[in-house]
Amino acid sequence: xxxxxxxxxxxxxxxxxxxxxxxxxxxxxxxxxxxxxxxxxxxxxxxxxxxxxxxxxxxxxxxxxxxxxxxxxxxxxxxxxxxxxxxxxxxxxxxxxxxxxxxxxxxxxxxxxxxxxxxxxxxxxxxxxxxxxxxxxxxxxxxxxxxxxxxxxxxxxxxxxxxxxxxxxxxxxxxxxxxxxxxxxxxxxxxxxxxxxxxxxxxxxxxxxxxxxxxxxxxxxxxxxxxxxxxxxxxxxxxxxxxxxxxxxxxxxxxxxxxxxxxxxxxxxxxxxxxxxxxxxxxxxxxxxxxxxxxxxxxxxxxxxxxxxxxxxxxxxxxxxxxxxxxxxxxxxxxxxxxxxxxxxxxxxxxxxxxxxxxxxxxxxxxxxxxxxxxxxxxxxxxxxxxxxxxxxxxxxxxxxxxxxxxxxxxxxxxxxxxxxxxxxxxxxxxxxxxxxxxxxxxxxxxxxxxxxxxxxxxxxxxxxxxxxxxxxxxxxxxxxxxxxxxxxxxxxxxxxxxxxxxxxxxxxxxxxxxxxxxxxxxxxxxxxxxxxxxxxxxxxxxxxxxxxxxxxxxxxxxxxxxxx
Amino acid sequence: xxxxxxxxxxxxxxxxxxxxxxxxxxxxxxxxxxxxxxxxxxxxxxxxxxxxxxxxxxxxxxxxxxxxxxxxxxxxxxxxxxxxxxxxxxxxxxxxxxxxxxxxxxx
Numbered sequence: 001x002x003x004x005x006x007x008x009x010x011x012x013x014x015x016x017x018x019x020x021x022x023x024x025x026x027x028x029x030x031x032x033x034x035x036x037x038x039x040x041x042x043x044x045x046x047x048x049x050x051x052x053x054x055x056x057x058x059x060x061x062x063x064x065x066x067x068x069x070x071x072x073x074x075x076x077x078x079x080x081x082x083x084x085x086x087x088x089x090x091x092x093x094x095x096x097x098x099x100x101x102x103x104x105x106x107x108x109x110x111x112x113x114x115x116x117x118x119x120x121x122x123x124x125x126x127x128x129x130x131x132x133x134x135x136x137x138x139x140x141x142x143x144x145x146x147x148x149x150x151x152x153x154x155x156x157x158x159x160x161x162x163x164x165x166x167x168x169x170x171x172x173x174x175x176x177x178x179x180x181x182x183x184x185x186x187x188x189x190x191x192x193x194x195x196x197x198x199x200x201x202x203x204x205x206x207x208x209x210x211x212x213x214x215x216x217x218x219x220x221x222x223x224x225x226x227x228x229x230x231x232x233x234x235x236x237x238x239x240x241x242x243x244x245x246x247x248x249x250x251x252x253x254x255x256x257x258x259x260x261x262x263x264x265x266x267x268x269x270x271x272x273x274x275x276x277x278x279x280x281x282x283x284x285x286x287x288x289x290x291x292x293x294x295x296x297x298x299x300x301x302x303x304x305x306x307x308x309x310x311x312x313x314x315x316x317x318x319x320x321x322x323x324x325x326x327x328x329x330x331x332x333x334x335x336x337x338x339x340x341x342x343x344x345x346x347x348x349x350x351x352x353x354x355x356x357x358x359x360x361x362x363x364x365x366x367x368x369x370x371x372x373x374x375x376x377x378x379x380x381x382x383x384x385x386x387x388x389x390x391x392x393x394x395x396x397x398x399x400x401x402x403x404x405x406x407x408x409x410x411x412x413x414x415x416x417x418x419x420x421x422x423x424x425x426x427x428x429x430x431x432x433x434x435x436x437x438x439x440x441x442x443x444x445x446x447x448x449x450x451x452x453x454x455x456x457x458x459x460x461x462x463x464x465x466x467x468x469x470x471x472x473x474x475x476x477x478x479x480x481x482x483x484x485x486x487x488x489x490x491x492x493x494x495x496x497x498x499x500x501x502x503x504x505x506x507x508x509x510x511x512x513x514x515x516x517x518x519x520x521x522x523x524x525x526x527x528x529x530x531x532x533x534x535x536x537x538x539x540x541x542x543x544x545x546x547x548x549x550x551x552x553x554x555x556x557x558x559x560x561x562x563x564x565x
Numbered sequence: 566x567x568x569x570x571x572x573x574x575x576x577x578x579x580x581x582x583x584x585x586x587x588x589x590x591x592x593x594x595x596x597x598x599x600x601x602x603x604x605x606x607x608x609x610x611x612x613x614x615x616x617x618x619x620x621x622x623x624x625x626x627x628x629x630x631x632x633x634x635x636x637x638x639x640x641x642x643x644x645x646x647x648x649x650x651x652x653x654x655x656x657x658x659x660x661x662x663x664x665x666x667x668x669x670x671x672x
Contacts, residue, residue: 103617106633107610110603113640117599120644121592240625267627268618269610279611283604307656314641314648321637328634548569551576554585555663558568 033180036373041179044216044381048197051208055201062414063560065202065421066133066396067301070561072207074308078315080207081299083214085112085290085320087386088170088379089448091217091327092356098331099339099358102243102266105331107273109324111283113317115290120313123291126467126553127300128309132560133400134393135297139462142545143474144538145410148462149401151478155458155485156294156397159451160390160428161435163295166447167390168436170356171383177353178360178376184437190384191433197388198395198425203302206388213381218319220371220378221326224359227366228333236329240267243335250339266335273513281517288520289452292459295393306556327359334358337365387432395424446497449514453492456516457484461523465531467553470546473539476531484523491515574666581662588655595643606636 059065072080090112098105131137136152168187175186197205232238248263256262273279290296300309338344344352344361351357363375399421404412412420462481465472492498494510531539552558575581609616609632617629 103629110633110636113637114599114603117640117643118596121596121647237624237626244625267625268629269614273610276608276611279607283607287600287603310648310651314644317641317644321641324637325634547576548572551572555575555659557572
């Protein structure tokens with residue numbers, strides 16, 4: 001540590017000298033209670049509870065609960081979708097990756113965004129025209145209900161579970177650091193608030209909380225990015241030049257044999273993608289994964305018609321794209337303003353609270369304690385809003401797909417379905433809290449990419465083939481979809497991120513970073529093969545219903561409308 | 566008229582068939598362009614990192630930066646193009662087809 005800092009000081013890179021004293025005073029684990037952040041968060045929590053109480057008066061039927069009665073506009077839904085996508089993982093994770101490796105973080109951003117055109121051109125409108133509450137409504141439209149619904153519910157619950165664990169563990173760590181609360185308290189707090197939102201306010205509350213948070217996050221991130229650029233006279237090149245200089249200095253101080261090359265390396269792709277197979281595989285998982293995430297697909301049922309669904313994708317993509325450009329500036333800003341400032345580092349030269357805190361520390365560097373409090377509260381709010389959406393999506397899979405469509409064969413009444421959703425919400429909330437506590441010490445970074453791989457390999461083949469291929473059958477969707485899921489799951493377990501990094505079992509049997517290049521074709525081919533081999537009369541009936549499904553998906557004839565509040 | 570009758574009538578309408586063919590061709594072509602450019606980007610990263618790490622002229626910024634930001638803009642602009650065409654051209658055309666299908670009943 002001393003060597004690093006004195007090295008930096010010698011190079012003239014250390015900006016804030018008083019910080020040195022702080023950094024030398026030893027390492028900090030749990031931060032002291034941050035009252036400004038707690039106050040800001042309390043204000044946000046009050047706002048969300050107000051939204052939830054208002055939403056409760058509008059949540060009477062199953063349709064209100066799952067889809068906010070279908071009365072959300074395209075612009076509002078676009079913000080809500082953007083909110084779902086701008087999770088703590090993408091705000092903190094991507095800026096952290098840019099902080100560490102520079103350019104590599106941009107590759108992630110690009111990949112995450114490229115799924116949206118596909119959703120826009122091929123999925124969004126048809127989904128809205130055919131579905132009511134869940135994507136399984138669409139995937140099972142012309143098929144025997146039970147097999148497809150069971151597959152969709154398994155897939156949704158798996159994706160939701162992994163995504164939830166990642167969010168919960170992230171929440172616990174973040175809150176411990178930002179607010180000075182103990183980890184289990186933080187996780188329980190998130191669980192309780194999230195259950196209240198979903199249980200009481202359903203989709204209406206979840207959507208408006210997501211919109212409020214999206215606006216705050218976009219405003220906060222814009223402020224950070226503009227502050228950073230302002231310091232460099234709005235010249236990106238000056239920012240890059242300074243970042244390279246800082247990285248070179250750090251490399252020299254760490255005794256790197258070629259500090260100049262190391263510093264310049266942040267301006268180009270690094271070790272993130274090594275071989276072409278991993279590259280295509282990773283690209284495929286990001287490209288298709290978004291189109292299969294159940295909590296995202298669910299949002300297309302909250303708008304009144306296909307036209308608004310189409311608009312919501314445009315708004316969502318616009319906001320998300322803008323946000324990714326901001327995170328790019330924020331990441332480089334953190335290199336310049338956080339990596340050189342001892343206030344933000346522990347005794348070993350690592351960032352206080354881990355590398356994911358880069359953007360949070362930067363908020364302090366540009367806006368002081370007050371703005372740090374604001375960004376901390378927004379980060380907390382982000383996690384809450386995302387877990388609420390995930391839980392609602394899991395609850396709808398159980399109550400709408402399993403209970404109402406399979407168990408009651410479509411004859412469940414709205415009140416019973418609503419009751420099952422609420423019981424499921426409560427159960428999912430409790431399970432999420434327990435898993436969050438159980439996985440506290442685990443590296444859960446792989447769980448988000450696993451969720452994407454599962455969505456790309458199971459849900460996407462099921463949706464695309466049921467929408468576009470006449471000869472597809474329900475049996476094909478179930479068997480092929482499950483094969484896609486299973487292969488994505490097993491190959492991820494055998495991949496380096498899990499086998500080597502998480503479990504420390506040595507060289508991974510599956511050498512590539514993402515399973516998608518194998519598991520996506522397994523999903524598609526599985527559905528195709530089982531479908532063409534299915535010669536049953538039932539399959540013939542399913543094929544004969546394709547024309548009507550196609551016309552409905554193109555025109556919106558018979559689509560479920562807004563419930564008219 | 567029942568929903569099924571409207572549906573059958575729409576399905577037989579040659580204007581409907583032409584509209585759907587045009588819209589779906591446009592959607593698939595645009596999808597493949599986006600996927601193709603993204604895959605080209607990803608494969609360049611895997612196979613020729615130096616190309617993207619090359620500085621633009623005497624700047625610090627490299628060619629990888631406009632490539633990455635350009636793809637982000639491509640995603641937004643391609644959706645904007647699709648949405649505009651759908652709002653201006655396909656929606657009114659479809660509304661006309663639907664109105665005719667429903668209207669013929671009354672005669």
